Amino acid sequence: MSRIPSAQDVKRGVQGSVVWRSIFRPGSIYRGDHRDTSRERALAAMNNVLYHLHPVKVKRHGLKLSYTYCLGGSSFFLFIVLTITGIFLMFFYTPAAGTGTELAYADMQQLTTSVPFGELVRNMHRWSAHLMVLTTFLHMARVFYHGAYKPPREFNWVVGVILLLLTLLLAFTGYLLPWDQLALWAIVVGADIAGFTPVFGEEVRFLLLGGAEVGPDTLLRWYVLHVLALPFVLTIFLAVHFWRIRKDGGISGPL
Amino acid sequence: MADDAPIDQQVYDELIAQGKSERVALAKARAAALRQQRQGAPQGSEADDRAQGGVPAAGGETGGRDAPASGPSPGAEAAPAGQERVRQALATQGAAATGSGGAAAGAGADGPAAPGEPARRRLGLTTPPGIQTIKGKQEDKVYTWPHLISSEFVALLSILAFLLVFSSLVDAPLQELANPTESPNPAKAPWYFLGLQELLLYFHPMVAGVTLPGAIITGLIALPYLDRNPSQRPENRRTALTIYTLFLVFWATLTITGSFFRGPGLNWVWPWVDGIWFNL
Numbered sequence: 001m002s003r004i005p006s007a008q009d010v011k012r013g014v015q016g017s018v019v020w021r022s023i024f025r026p027g028s029i030y031r032g033d034h035r036d037t038s039r040e041r042a043l044a045a046m047n048n049v050l051y052h053l054h055p056v057k058v059k060r061h062g063l064k065l066s067y068t069y070c071l072g073g074s075s076f077f078l079f080i081v082l083t084i085t086g087i088f089l090m091f092f093y094t095p096a097a098g099t100g101t102e103l104a105y106a107d108m109q110q111l112t113t114s115v116p117f118g119e120l121v122r123n124m125h126r127w128s129a130h131l132m133v134l135t136t137f138l139h140m141a142r143v144f145y146h147g148a149y150k151p152p153r154e155f156n157w158v159v160g161v162i163l164l165l166l167t168l169l170l171a172f173t174g175y176l177l178p179w180d181q182l183a184l185w186a187i188v189v190g191a192d193i194a195g196f197t198p199v200f201g202e203e204v205r206f207l208l209l210g211g212a213e214v215g216p217d218t219l220l221r222w223y224v225l226h227v228l229a230l231p232f233v234l235t236i237f238l239a240v241h242f243w244r245i246r247k248d249g250g251i252s253g254p255l
Numbered sequence: 256m257a258d259d260a261p262i263d264q265q266v267y268d269e270l271i272a273q274g275k276s277e278r279v280a281l282a283k284a285r286a287a288a289l290r291q292q293r294q295g296a297p298q299g300s301e302a303d304d305r306a307q308g309g310v311p312a313a314g315g316e317t318g319g320r321d322a323p324a325s326g327p328s329p330g331a332e333a334a335p336a337g338q339e340r341v342r343q344a345l346a347t348q349g350a351a352a353t354g355s356g357g358a359a360a361g362a363g364a365d366g367p368a369a370p371g372e373p374a375r376r377r378l379g380l381t382t383p384p385g386i387q388t389i390k391g392k393q394e395d396k397v398y399t400w401p402h403l404i405s406s407e408f409v410a411l412l413s414i415l416a417f418l419l420v421f422s423s424l425v426d427a428p429l430q431e432l433a434n435p436t437e438s439p440n441p442a443k444a445p446w447y448f449l450g451l452q453e454l455l456l457y458f459h460p461m462v463a464g465v466t467l468p469g470a471i472i473t474g475l476i477a478l479p480y481l482d483r484n485p486s487q488r489p490e491n492r493r494t495a496l497t498i499y500t501l502f503l504v505f506w507a508t509l510t511i512t513g514s515f516f517r518g519p520g521l522n523w524v525w526p527w528v529d530g531i532w533f534n535l
Contacts, residue, residue, distance in 0.1 A: 108429055120422055186444050
């Protein structure tokens with residue numbers, strides 16, 4: 001009775017416990033009774049909140065890197081990276097500008113000097129954003145060349161175009177936030193282009209800038225759009241996009 | 256209950272001799288025995304190819320029920336003999352009756368045979384409607400776990416590694432404080448709008464800044480409803496592919512020109528001579 005339990009005993013005890021078995025559901029490779037059978041492979045996909053974005057089985061040709069180049073998945077992953085790094089940056093940023101209260105720019109400088117990993121996280125956020133615009137655009141091209149917008153996938157293409165526009169808007173609204181010369185004048189150029197809208201040009205420009213010129217109100221407006229409004233809308237469309245992939249029969253092809 | 260299912264000893268011995276594990280051999284031998292019972296003709300060791308894990312459990316019961324008609328027959332017996340026995344069985348049961356619906360079939364799967372059940376069904380000769388009917392075409396599919404998930408994980412790690420390394424080496428730009436009174440020369444939009452900005456140099460802003468982008472977005476959204484060609488094969492889509500490729504080249508050229516070939520005053524520069532005015 002006084003035998004010291006071996007590592008195997010401990011492992012068996014932990015994996016057999018009620019708590020462990022409640023966390024790792026059937027199909028999980030961390031369960032003690034896991035066996036690599038068809039049934040458990042199916043359960044692994046079904047019983048995991050992340051994996052179950054996918055169906056239990058996928059078409060074999062879709063696994064080839066040369067078919068998808070993983071562009072849609074990469075865009076999604078970059079969105080996750082942007083969300084995580086973005087939340088980190090929000091802790092150290094105040095969307096305030098104007099004479100005497102240049103907090104936004106001061107916070108950017110503080111971020112690079114006094115916040116641990118601040119510079120690295122900001123870099124990751126910036127480069128991920130550029131990369132996400134690129135991967136989303138390339139994903140659209142890939143989908144076009146495979147004719148994957150054809151019935152029954154017409155509507156998912158439309159959702160995809162909306163997602164591309166939202167990605168561009170997210171990138172553009174984020175561009176202003178550092179409140180440096182680069183940011184300000186890029187937004188001035190962009191807002192001027194929007195001002196050429198027929199009939200409502202002035203109104204559109206006013207709405208975008210929260211005033212006649214780029215100023216502190218613009219910063220606050222774009223900050224809220226960037227950290228809350230646009231990600232919220234994008235997440236909804238993303239859910240519809242993924243759901244429609246499943247409902248429309250998974251990945252298109254083979255050609 | 257699966258333990259007392261009949262097994263095909265010959266298949267079992269062969270598989271053990273081949274070095275298969277006892278579990279696999281047992282399952283395949285059970286499946287082989289079941290198939291023999293169902294088909295009334297010996298199958299030999301072809302059983303190996305199609306053995307299925309879940310079948311033997313049900314087989315134990317159906318096997319017992321069908322035994323008088325088509326029990327496991329040791330040794331090699333010719334197929335015609337099996338058919339002869341089926342015909343006899345049909346005659347004795349007086350079963351010219353055709354299928355009487357799904358209820359009998361459902362019961363037949365796991366309980367003893369109902370008195371009025373057609374003999375064909377009981378002999379396993381006909382497919383019960385609604386149970387084994389396969390609709391839709393079979394596709395070449397693999398399990399998401401582990402095949403897709405593992406490659407996605409590799410892609411994820413690659414991107415993360417690239418981001419970490421690149422972000423450690425290259426800092427995001429941070430210029431001096433924004434100053435609305437002091438315009439830099441040139442003032443450029445972010446790179447994804449530089450194609451648009453380039454276009455503005457050639458056309459009236461109403462055209463280049465609004466009408467054309469609007470038309471492009473509308474065209475992209477309407478694309479699946481305009482292109483009614485059902486084929487996905489490149490050789491059948493020459494027009495669509497040509498138009499889209501031209502659009503991509505056109506847009507990429509504009510963006511690259513706007514990014515690298517425009518300097519102060521948005522005048523033309525050669526990047527290898529005059530330098531690059533481009534910020535990310």
